[in-house]
Amino acid sequence: MHDSIHDVDILLVEDNPDDAKLVIRALKKCNLGNKLIHLTDGEQALNFLFGKGEFSEREVEEDKPRVILLDLKMPKVDGLQVLKAIREDPRTRVIPVVIMTSSAEDRDIVNTYNSGVNAYVVKPVGFENFSKAVAELGMFWLLVNQTAK
Amino acid sequence: MATVVLMVLPGMRAPFQEASESKANQVKAVFLYNFTQFVVWPQHIFDNETSPFVIGVLGEDTFGPYLNEVIESEEVDGHPIVVRHYKSITAGIDQCQILFIDSSFPAARQAIESLKGKPVLTVSDSQNFMRHAGMLRFYIEGGKLRIEINQEASQRSGLEVSSKLLRIATLYKE
Amino acid sequence: MVFRNLPIRKKIRWIIMLTSAAVLLFTFLSYLVYEVVTFRQTYVQQLYTLARIISTNCTAALAFDNPDDAAEVLGALKAEKHIVAAALYDKQGNLFSKYPQDYSLHTVPQDQVQFQEDHRFEESHLIIFEPVVQNNKTLGVFYLKSDMDAMYERISLYASIAAAVIAISFVVAYFLSNRLQRSISRPVHALTSTAKTVSEKKDYSVRTTKTGNDEIGYLTDAFNQMLSEIQTQNAQIQLFNQKLELTIEQRTHDLATANKELEAFSYSVSHDLRAPLRSINGYSGILMEDYGHLLDEEGIQALKSIMRNGMRMGQLIDDLLAFSRLGKQHVAKFNLNMTALAKAVYDDLKEQYGNKSEILINPLPEIKGDSSMLRQVMQNLISNALKYSMKRDKPVVEIGAYRENGGNVYYVKDNGVGFNMQYYDKLFGVFQRLHNVTDFEGTGVGLALVHRIITKHDGRIWAEGKENEGATFYFSLPVT
Numbered sequence: 001m002h003d004s005i006h007d008v009d010i011l012l013v014e015d016n017p018d019d020a021k022l023v024i025r026a027l028k029k030c031n032l033g034n035k036l037i038h039l040t041d042g043e044q045a046l047n048f049l050f051g052k053g054e055f056s057e058r059e060v061e062e063d064k065p066r067v068i069l070l071d072l073k074m075p076k077v078d079g080l081q082v083l084k085a086i087r088e089d090p091r092t093r094v095i096p097v098v099i100m101t102s103s104a105e106d107r108d109i110v111n112t113y114n115s116g117v118n119a120y121v122v123k124p125v126g127f128e129n130f131s132k133a134v135a136e137l138g139m140f141w142l143l144v145n146q147t148a149k
Numbered sequence: 150m151a152t153v154v155l156m157v158l159p160g161m162r163a164p165f166q167e168a169s170e171s172k173a174n175q176v177k178a179v180f181l182y183n184f185t186q187f188v189v190w191p192q193h194i195f196d197n198e199t200s201p202f203v204i205g206v207l208g209e210d211t212f213g214p215y216l217n218e219v220i221e222s223e224e225v226d227g228h229p230i231v232v233r234h235y236k237s238i239t240a241g242i243d244q245c246q247i248l249f250i251d252s253s254f255p256a257a258r259q260a261i262e263s264l265k266g267k268p269v270l271t272v273s274d275s276q277n278f279m280r281h282a283g284m285l286r287f288y289i290e291g292g293k294l295r296i297e298i299n300q301e302a303s304q305r306s307g308l309e310v311s312s313k314l315l316r317i318a319t320l321y322k323e
Numbered sequence: 324m325v326f327r328n329l330p331i332r333k334k335i336r337w338i339i340m341l342t343s344a345a346v347l348l349f350t351f352l353s354y355l356v357y358e359v360v361t362f363r364q365t366y367v368q369q370l371y372t373l374a375r376i377i378s379t380n381c382t383a384a385l386a387f388d389n390p391d392d393a394a395e396v397l398g399a400l401k402a403e404k405h406i407v408a409a410a411l412y413d414k415q416g417n418l419f420s421k422y423p424q425d426y427s428l429h430t431v432p433q434d435q436v437q438f439q440e441d442h443r444f445e446e447s448h449l450i451i452f453e454p455v456v457q458n459n460k461t462l463g464v465f466y467l468k469s470d471m472d473a474m475y476e477r478i479s480l481y482a483s484i485a486a487a488v489i490a491i492s493f494v495v496a497y498f499l500s501n502r503l504q505r506s507i508s509r510p511v512h513a514l515t516s517t518a519k520t521v522s523e524k525k526d527y528s529v530r531t532t533k534t535g536n537d538e539i540g541y542l543t544d545a546f547n548q549m550l551s552e553i554q555t556q557n558a559q560i561q562l563f564n565q566k567l568e569l570t571i572e573q574r575t576h577d578l579a580t581a582n583k584e585l586e587a588f589s590y591s592v593s594h595d596l597r598a599p600l601r602s603i604n605g606y607s608g609i610l611m612e613d614y615g616h617l618l619d620e621e622g623i624q625a626l627k628s629i630m631r632n633g634m635r636m637g638q639l640i641d642d643l644l645a646f647s648r649l650g651k652q653h654v655a656k657f658n659l660n661m662t663a664l665a666k667a668v669y670d671d672l673k674e675q676y677g678n679k680s681e682i683l684i685n686p687l688p689e690i691k692g693d694s695s696m697l698r699q700v701m702q703n704l705i706s707n708a709l710k711y712s713m714k715r716d717k718p719v720v721e722i723g724a725y726r727e728n729g730g731n732v733y734y735v736k737d738n739g740v741g742f743n744m745q746y747y748d749k750l751f752g753v754f755q756r757l758h759n760v761t762d763f764e765g766t767g768v769g770l771a772l773v774h775r776i777i778t779k780h781d782g783r784i785w786a787e788g789k790e791n792e793g794a795t796f797y798f799s800l801p802v803t
Contacts, residue, residue: 125600186386
């Protein structure tokens with residue numbers, strides 16, 4: 001499925017393929033989407049991160065994504081549960097997590113920050129704004145921010 | 150009532166003085182008149198309604214003017230009172246209703262005898278008058294003029310002496 | 324002890340006793356007056372008779388000047404103990420005889436001697452003049468003076484009998500009234516104690532026993548009936564209350580459910596409605612960016628329409644969400660510098676509206692309020708003012724405030740297109756617009772939001788306007 005699972009920069013967890021395509025397009029426009037992995041639900045994301053199921057052969061410790069872009073509303077395991085699992089496990093605790101979602105509900109913002117999210121971004125509806133926001137996001141987390149090993 | 154002759158004179162209450170003989174006579178005159186009020190004579194003694202009521206004085210007239218003054222314009226039951234004077238016992242004395250016999254008159258006894266059975270009130274101030282069967286006698290006691298009555302004598306003559314008069318008089322018993 | 328505060332049984336007793344005493348007293352008094360009057364008349368007659376007898380017996384004494392006899396006659400008066408004095412006067416008014424013999428005090432002066440039969444009461448004595456007459460001849464006058472002790476003795480005897488009778492009847496009345504008042508006071512007392520039980524213990528099940536068919540009996544019936552009715556009504560009210568509580572519980576539950584559903588609804592609106600919109604916008608953008616050169620002018624315009632409407636729908640959703648979120652939002656009140664707030668809002672907006680308006684911000688008084696909410700208010704009102712006056716040659720916007728009825732009134736005034744007061748009712752409604760979208764953009768939620776915020780602050784909002792002459796929006800906020 002994914003040939004190059006080593007040296008992952010961005011892990012995108014997004015169930016909506018249209019949204020995912022927009023994000024990937026925007027990142028690629030500024031050459032940030034080359035080492036990107038797109039997973040379509042929470043369960044898959046957890047398997048990827050903890051080397052389970054289809055990702056059982058993966059070297060989890062060695063190959064951590066530099067940032068996780070996480071959708072909140074997803075089937076099976078939602079974004080908040082994924083976030084909690086990431087922060088509970090010492091192997092993944094240090095990975096920056098950015099929530100990218102459609103809603104700006106207070107309780108979502110409060111809950112995710114309480115669970116240790118690094119940023120909360122509402123996806124703009126307009127195309128230009130959206131592209132701009134995603135590009136800035138990629139730039140910040142991959143070029144400006146320093147992550148722990 | 151103002152026309153009524155004085156019957157009770159002023160000074161009467163004063164002690165009777167023998168010296169003032171005229172005063173005593175004055176009182177006697179009043180008493181004589183007053184007898185007409187206290188003695189009742191029989192109805193038939195008057196001839197008619199205008200016949201006078203006669204007070205007779207036998208013997209010396211000691212009353213002077215007093216008696217006339219007392220009886221002036223007085224009447225008894227409508228009969229005018231008149232005073233008549235007699236010097237002696239005459240036939241006219243039995244016409245009197247009251248006969249005063251003066252103490253100086255010597256024949257008082259005979260006069261009474263002559264009036265026996267006749268309704269004539271005999272009065273005198275003589276001491277022996279009652280013994281001669283006289284009816285009324287004046288006498289002095291304690292300086293006052295008093296009356297003595299012989300009731301039997303007056304009754305025999307058909308005269309009725311008021312009990313009021315009897316009350317104040319001394320009764321003589323024969 | 325005030326009479327009106329006495330218990331009824333004592334009142335009745337007093338009424339009976341006092342009434343009987345008053346009646347008795349009055350009766351005795353009238354009898355006494357009658358007695359005094361008749362006694363005096365009788366006594367005068369008696370004394371005249373005595374005087375006539377004496378005077379008749381004195382005629383001879385007067386006529387024949389015999390005071391001793393007169394004294395004797397007068398001495399007979401000794402038998403009459405009430406005779407104080409007697410005297411015999413002669414025709415001239417001179418004293419002839421007197422009784423008692425040593426009585427020197429009371430001889431009548433000569434000029435006061437009367438010869439007419441006459442009597443008078445003098446210093447509680449009765450005095451009589453009786454002429455002494457013999458055969459119509461007046462001989463003098465008899466004077467007789469008697470004390471009135473006989474009458475006083477009689478009055479005092481009478482008074483003691485009256486006192487005794489009144490005292491006895493008082494006692495009798497006391498015992499009688501004690502027995503008789505029970506027929507009135509007992510049922511009244513029963514009523515009172517029932518009423519007391521009712522008012523103190525709120526026990527409406529008690530009843531008073533009826534004792535007769537008089538007014539009190541009627542009152543008892545009415546009272547009992549009233550209690551029954553209250554009892555029934557209480558039961559009904561209780562039942563009703565229980566029902567009401569049940570209903571309220573049900574409604575509360577329903578409301579909570581509805582609220583939850585509404586929350587879920589608005590959550591999905593915000594989340595699920597925006598996602599497809601984003602795709603529409605996004606892919607329209609890609610189309611324009613990557614394939615725009617393949618489209619003719621008409622195709623470009625069509626694509627632009629899709630993008631514009633997509634944007635507009637996004638704005639609509641955002642506004643609507645903000646409006647519905649306001650419902651459950653808590654108002655956090657702090658002191659706000661309204662002048663600074665207005666200036667900041669204006670600074671944010673001026674670029675958007677071409678920077679050509681003349682703005683006049685008067686000093687605004689401080690107020691307690693929620694800063695983010697009141698910022699929204701100012702933002703909406705000022706942006707409206709700028710928006711609707713933008714097409715003027717010289718747009719003027721004035722912001723000010725004044726005090727009225729213990730509150731602050733803030734206003735935002737413009738010289739823009741204004742509005743027709745005929746449509747005033749639609750001004751603050753959600754999605755209500757008075758202008759065409761092509762002329763002035765907007766979702767129609769702004770003023771509804773403002774209205775909701777001001778209402779949440781216990782304030783009031785209103786507006787004045789005239790077509791093509793401008794509009795003024797006012798809102799008042801309580802000071803404390």
